Amino acid sequence: MKTVIIKYNAGNIRSVQFALERLGVNGTVTDDHEEIMAADKVIFPGVGEASTAMQYLKERKLDKVIGGLKQPVLGICLGMQLLCRHSEENNTDCIGVFDVNVKRFQSPVENLLKIPQIGWNNITGLHSVVFEHVPENAYMYFVHSYYAALGADTVAITNYVINYSAALQKNNFYAVQFHPEKSAEAGARIIENFLNL
Amino acid sequence: MLTKRIIPCLDIKDGRTVKGVNFENIRDAGDPIELGALYARQGADELVFLDITATNERRKTLAELVTRIARHVNIPFTVGGGISSVEDVNVLLQSGADKISVNTSAFKEPALVDRLAREFGSQCIVLAIDTRFEDGDWYVYLNGGRVKTDVKAFDWAKEAVNRGAGEILLTSMNNDGTKKGFALDITGQLSQNLNVPVIASGGAGNMEHFVDVFGNAQADAALAASIFHYKEIEIPALKTFLYNKGVNVRF
Numbered sequence: 001m002k003t004v005i006i007k008y009n010a011g012n013i014r015s016v017q018f019a020l021e022r023l024g025v026n027g028t029v030t031d032d033h034e035e036i037m038a039a040d041k042v043i044f045p046g047v048g049e050a051s052t053a054m055q056y057l058k059e060r061k062l063d064k065v066i067g068g069l070k071q072p073v074l075g076i077c078l079g080m081q082l083l084c085r086h087s088e089e090n091n092t093d094c095i096g097v098f099d100v101n102v103k104r105f106q107s108p109v110e111n112l113l114k115i116p117q118i119g120w121n122n123i124t125g126l127h128s129v130v131f132e133h134v135p136e137n138a139y140m141y142f143v144h145s146y147y148a149a150l151g152a153d154t155v156a157i158t159n160y161v162i163n164y165s166a167a168l169q170k171n172n173f174y175a176v177q178f179h180p181e182k183s184a185e186a187g188a189r190i191i192e193n194f195l196n197l
Numbered sequence: 198m199l200t201k202r203i204i205p206c207l208d209i210k211d212g213r214t215v216k217g218v219n220f221e222n223i224r225d226a227g228d229p230i231e232l233g234a235l236y237a238r239q240g241a242d243e244l245v246f247l248d249i250t251a252t253n254e255r256r257k258t259l260a261e262l263v264t265r266i267a268r269h270v271n272i273p274f275t276v277g278g279g280i281s282s283v284e285d286v287n288v289l290l291q292s293g294a295d296k297i298s299v300n301t302s303a304f305k306e307p308a309l310v311d312r313l314a315r316e317f318g319s320q321c322i323v324l325a326i327d328t329r330f331e332d333g334d335w336y337v338y339l340n341g342g343r344v345k346t347d348v349k350a351f352d353w354a355k356e357a358v359n360r361g362a363g364e365i366l367l368t369s370m371n372n373d374g375t376k377k378g379f380a381l382d383i384t385g386q387l388s389q390n391l392n393v394p395v396i397a398s399g400g401a402g403n404m405e406h407f408v409d410v411f412g413n414a415q416a417d418a419a420l421a422a423s424i425f426h427y428k429e430i431e432i433p434a435l436k437t438f439l440y441n442k443g444v445n446v447r448f
Contacts, residue, residue, distance in 0.1 A: 014293045018268045048318060107392070114417065116320045118364060118394050120200045120242055120447040139200065139447040141273055143295075143320045160199060182273045182295065184237060 003195065004039040006066065007031040009056045010046035010078055012179070019181035023192055033065050041195060042069055045181075046078030047143070050102070051090035053078060067095045072197045074130075075175035080168065081146060083175050089146050098168045098175065100151035105160060113161050116145040121158050123166045123178070128155035130167070130174050130193045138186045140166070140178035148177065200447045201411045201439070202242035202418035203432060204396060205425045207232060209248045209278070212262055214426070229262065230269050236425065237272045239432040242447060244270065245298070245366070245420060248278030249341070255279065260292045267293025275323055277366075281309070283316055290317060298323035298366055301339040304346070304353065307360060314361025323396075324362035326350050328383060329370040335383045342370050351386055358391050365391065366420065368398040376402025376424070378409060385414035396420050404430060404438040411444050 005016055005027045013029055020027040020043075027043065028035070036042060044066060046053060057063040066073070066083075075083045082094045087102035094102070107113035120139040140158075147164040150157065156167035158177070168175045174194060180187035207214045207229050214229045233244050246266065248259050263276055276289050277298030286297050303310050303324060313322045327338045328350035335350040354365050365387055369380030379397045388395040394417035397410045401421035410416045424430045439446045 012295075014291065015267060015295070018293060019271065021268065022271065047320070110392075114392055114394050116363060117199060118320065119202050119417070121198065142199075143273075145320075179273075182271065184271050188271060 001040045001195075002038070003027050003041040003043065004036055005029045005043045005045060006036060006062065006079075008046070008053060008060075008062065010048035010053050012045055012047045012077070012181070015179075016043055016045045016076065016181045019188065019191055020195075023188065023195065025195055031060060031062060033061070036065055037069065040071055041197070042066075042071060042073045043076065044073060044079035044083070045076045046082065048078050049089060050078065050081060050087040050092040050094070050146070053082060054092050054094060057082070063095050067097055070172060072194060073173050074191075074194045075173070076181070077144060077177060077179060080175035080177055081148060083168070083173060084148050087146060097173045098148070098151065098153045098170055100149050100153065100165065100168070102146050102148050104146050108161060116143055117160045118143050121160065121178075123156040123158050125157045126155065128167060128169045128174065129197065130169075130190050131156065132193050134186055134189055134193075140176075140180070140183045140187060142178045144177060198445055200242070200445050201416070202396075203240075203407070203435060203446070204243045204245055204418050204420040205236045205241050205432075206245040206247060206398070206420050206422045208422065209246055209259075209262065210250050212258060215249070230265050232426070233266055233270045233274070236432065237270050240436055240448065241272065241432055242418070243272060244274040246274060246276050247298075248276065250278075256285070256288070260288050263289055263292040263294050277323070277325055283312055286313055286317060290321065296321040296323050296364070298325045300325040300327065303357065304337060304339055304348075307356065310357050310360040310362055314363070319361045319363035319393075322362050323364045323366050324354065324357040325366040325368070326354060327368045327370055330380070330383070335369075338370060350383060351390070354387050354391060358393050362393065364394045364396060366396040366398060369400060372400030373398070375400055378402065378406040379414065379416070379419065381409060381414040384410060384416050388415045388417065394418060401430075404435055407435060407439060408442045408444060411439070412442075
């Protein structure tokens with residue numbers, strides 16, 4: 001089995017690679033179209049800013065490659081947001097696999113809501129094979145200022161003043177807003193479930 | 198619901214964990230990788246590694262250590278100590294650190310905070326402040342608490358947040374090493390007036406102190422070192438205690 005991690009101008013690729021390594025899997029970091037398309041599993045990670053990331057992907061036509069993949073794909077954090085339709089972060093049109101928009105957290109009262117959300121929050125309403133053996137209300141590590149709204153593809157919900165999509169799934173595309181690679185054993189379980197698809 | 202975070206801090210010198218009591222009198226407390234992984238298993242929410250090595254080999258050694266930590270530890274961690282440039286930060290993040298903390302270098306050159314936030318995002322930039330209460334207010338100290346400034350901790354924290362710092366790690370020098378509790382007033386002032394998370398540090402001596410800093414001072418996270426290293430408080434027991442006191446924590 002070949003697992004690739006898409007290489008682009010967004011951080012945390014090393015952490016994802018190490019998380020795979022802890023599960024005994026070698027993750028190849030690449031931006032080569034053929035290599036990505038030929039892989040059994042594709043991980044699309046990311047920490048960064050939406051418009052610069054999309055620009056980078058478009059310049060290399062990686063947006064089309066990613067959107068057209070047929071094998072299981074796992075988007076993480078910014079990777080998940082870029083798989084949505086549009087992001088408010090610098091008004092960016094994204095890849096559009098998931099039919100939801102990405103918005104910025106708004107504090108109802110000044111300083112009530114700290115942005116970005118940094119820390120461990122629980123996930124509920126779990127209904128995807130990637131959550132097998134992951135208990136309802138499991139805690140995951142989140143770091144983000146923008147969120148994907150709830151929609152038909154929502155398969156896990158988290159609350160930070162409002163309810164939003166902690167995870168999305170549509171056909172062969174799986175995506176999580178939190179960082180499974182940094183979410184201790186429960187996070188590792190999700191990555192393992194994805195690798196076992 | 199977002200939980201309050203418990204963060205063990207590991208001071209590192211020449212690749213080993215040490216703890217300075219009141220920033221002096223250093224004692225060895227173990228291997229950083231093993232200790233970090235142990236804390237992660239016990240339910241620590243994050244780790245902070247503070248490098249206090251002062252040799253020329255420092256940067257390379259630290260990057261290698263960060264890679265080893267990232268390989269073995271499955272929770273987020275911050276690296277701090279002597280970081281003073283975009284390149285330093287780039288190397289540490291590439292090596293696998295989730296966040297970096299800046300202290301003296303950022304105070305001396307505040308534009309560094311803007312540059313780091315622009316380059317890497319606010320979410321990975323932690324501003325560390327060492328502060329001491331004297332003459333009626335909390336003042337910023339530099340160089341590991343050895344150099345006094347005439348700038349108030351609150352003013353500097355506010356400026357740094359405006360420049361892009363994503364979190365504040367606030368250490369009270371008055372409280373550090375005393376085990377008499379966190380500095381609730383300045384922690385609360387920052388936490389309630391800044392829209393970024395505040396990590397309280399210095400003074401943890403018993404479990405009730407954590408309840409106070411989360412409840413009264415509304416800290417987002419609490420950091421401690423020696424009480425964890427010397428097993429005076431164990432993290433699972435602390436989490437249970439906090440939960441029973443109505444503090445939202447992760448199990």
